[in-house]
Amino acid sequence: MTKIKLIAKSFKKMEDPTDRSSGRTKYVCYVQADSIPTKIDEWMGTNPREQKMSTNVAAKIQESLRENQYFHELNRGIVMAAKECSYDNQSGEVTLLLEDPTIHGNIDGGHTLRAILTAKNQNVLASDKYVFFEIFTGIDSPIELAAARNTSVQVDLKSIAELEKSFDTIKSVLKGLPFASRVQYKMNEHYQNDKNAEKIDVIDVREIISIIAMFSQAMYPYKTETGVLSETQPIQCYSGKETTLRKFLSMGCNDEKISKAKREKMIMDMAPIIPDIFKLWECIECSFPTMASSTGRRYGTRKYSKYNNGAVIGKSFFEEKDLTYAVPKGLMYPLVGSFRALVQIDRRTGKYYWKKAPIDVWNATGGKLVATILDEKFETPDALAKNSNLWSNLFKEIYIFGYMA
Numbered sequence: 001m002t003k004i005k006l007i008a009k010s011f012k013k014m015e016d017p018t019d020r021s022s023g024r025t026k027y028v029c030y031v032q033a034d035s036i037p038t039k040i041d042e043w044m045g046t047n048p049r050e051q052k053m054s055t056n057v058a059a060k061i062q063e064s065l066r067e068n069q070y071f072h073e074l075n076r077g078i079v080m081a082a083k084e085c086s087y088d089n090q091s092g093e094v095t096l097l098l099e100d101p102t103i104h105g106n107i108d109g110g111h112t113l114r115a116i117l118t119a120k121n122q123n124v125l126a127s128d129k130y131v132f133f134e135i136f137t138g139i140d141s142p143i144e145l146a147a148a149r150n151t152s153v154q155v156d157l158k159s160i161a162e163l164e165k166s167f168d169t170i171k172s173v174l175k176g177l178p179f180a181s182r183v184q185y186k187m188n189e190h191y192q193n194d195k196n197a198e199k200i201d202v203i204d205v206r207e208i209i210s211i212i213a214m215f216s217q218a219m220y221p222y223k224t225e226t227g228v229l230s231e232t233q234p235i236q237c238y239s240g241k242e243t244t245l246r247k248f249l250s251m252g253c254n255d256e257k258i259s260k261a262k263r264e265k266m267i268m269d270m271a272p273i274i275p276d277i278f279k280l281w282e283c284i285e286c287s288f289p290t291m292a293s294s295t296g297r298r299y300g301t302r303k304y305s306k307y308n309n310g311a312v313i314g315k316s317f318f319e320e321k322d323l324t325y326a327v328p329k330g331l332m333y334p335l336v337g338s339f340r341a342l343v344q345i346d347r348r349t350g351k352y353y354w355k356k357a358p359i360d361v362w363n364a365t366g367g368k369l370v371a372t373i374l375d376e377k378f379e380t381p382d383a384l385a386k387n388s389n390l391w392s393n394l395f396k397e398i399y400i401f402g403y404m405a
Contacts, residue, residue: 001083002043004096007035008133011087011094016138023138027085029094030072030130033065033116041117043098043105046081046142046163053114061115065129077132078109081142085135096135103139107146157242158205159186161249166260167205169267170212173274179203179318201320210237210244214337215277215352218266219247222340222395229399233391234340238333265350273343273352278318280358281336284366285316288335289325291366297374304328304381330381331373338369338394342402355402365401369394 008029016024052058064071081104084097098104106113112131119125139145143163161167162185174180184202213219213234220234237244251262267274292299300307306314306326314323317332339362342355362369372393378384 002039002098004037004040004043004082004098005035006094006096006133007032007092008087008094009092009130011092013087025085025137027087027094027133027135027137029087029133029135031078031094031133032127033071033129033131034120034125034127036113036116036120036131038117038121040106040113043101044110044113045101046103046105046107046146047110053111053118055111058111058115061112062119065112065115065119066124069128072130072132075112075131076109077134078113079107079134079136079145081105081107081136081139081145083137085137094133094135103142105142107136107142157245157249161245162186162205166249166263169264170205170208173267173271174208177275177278177318179278179320183208201315203317204241206241206245209248210241211277211281211333211336212267212270212274213237213244213248214333215273215340215343216266216270217343217345217352218251218262219244220340222343222399231392233334233388233395234337235334235386235388235391237337238329238385269345269350270352273354276354276358277336280339280362281332282316282319282321283359284335284362285327285332286321286323287362287366288327288331288370291370292374295367295371297371299325299370299374302374328381330383330385333385334387334391334394335369335373337391338398341395341399361398361401365397369397372397 008031011027011029014026014028016022016026053062061075064074068074080096082096083099083104084095086095087093088095116125116131136145143160146160146163167185171180171183171185174183182200182203183205185205214237220232220237222230224230236247248263249259251259251266253259253262289299289305299305304326307324310324312322312324314326315321316323339358342358342361344353344355345351346353373384373390376384376387376390378387378390384390
């Protein structure tokens with residue numbers, strides 16, 4: 001239990017007008033900005049996005065805080081959820097009790113709160129600056145309120161999903177992988193405000209889900225119910241990552257409890273092969289040019305390869321190894337996705353396994369697969385990634401090698 005004390009004016013209690021028995025109550029007041037304690041910064045987990053203080057919006061908040069005497073009227077203010085809220089009329093002191101970090105804390109106005117705390121730490125916050133506070137008690141979850149309030153800069157779906165703990169199973173499966181700490185589950189996560197800090201190349205969780213989804217027999221099965229190979233390819237994983245995220249979150253069901261259970265089961269069933277999927281991506285990305293050379297194709301002549309006389313031009317996507325050639329995602333998605341042809345499911349346990357080790361299959365067939373891509377008439381990676389015939393041809397090559405070679 002954490003106790004937060006604030007100095008406030010114009011404090012008002014507002015009970016729920018539709019159901020007073022619910023215990024849901026809103027309190028509004030103007031809080032003296034320099035009375036906000038720094039420990040409130042520990043209660044930001046209920047805000048669906050991280051605060052990026054280099055944006056124009058953040059800069060305007062900081063400027064207004066410094067220069068405008070009517071900051072409390074012009075700024076939208078800060079929204080908090082608390083277990084309890086009380087006010088002392090004599091001292092003007094508001095006391096908030098915060099207990100559960102998944103419910104209580106800052107919900108909206110995180111940039112305003114950061115701006116105030118920064119100014120306070122730098123001793124440049126005037127004592128006559130106030131900020132509008134809304135404090136909610138009696139709520140069971142901050143999710144709906146957070147989604148409704150965070151509209152000045154639209155909160156994306158993944159941020160709300162993270163607040164709902166929809167990615168916890170994925171986090172457990174990715175734990176220990178080289179890139180796990182760089183995955184971005186909500187807006188602005190891993191953003192470094194300190195210019196001297198090491199830059200983190202984040203990986204959007206939608207990218208992670210899209211890559212995993214290509215191999216999911218629940219989301220994109222490669223066989224129909226009658227057992228024949230499907231003509232449908234998971235091109236959507238490349239072209240519609242937000243759509244793939246929605247598909248993952250719903251799992252074809254409108255009931256949240258059922259969809260949650262289905263997606264968690266899917267990830268746990270896929271857990272034995274998920275690390276291999278990302279190792280395969282890494283292997284293909286790093287060895288693609290070599291495979292091209294083995295077939296007589298000069299990959300470095302393609303503009304999108306960014307080849308520069310052997311100089312390092314970038315890092316591999318997951319393990320950040322030095323690359324002298326770039327391999328765009330428009331090539332990677334259909335190529336990596338073709339290896340879903342090797343996916344098998346244990347009928348007894350439901351667990352996924354490989355028909356053959358995917359990296360061994362890549363080493364054996366990579367030259368032919370790369371030639372298939374580079375011989376396409378489509379010249380841009382984006383066009384290649386949206387070419388259903390290419391996806392189908394690559395898939396069939398892997399399927400034939402996996403089951404008939």
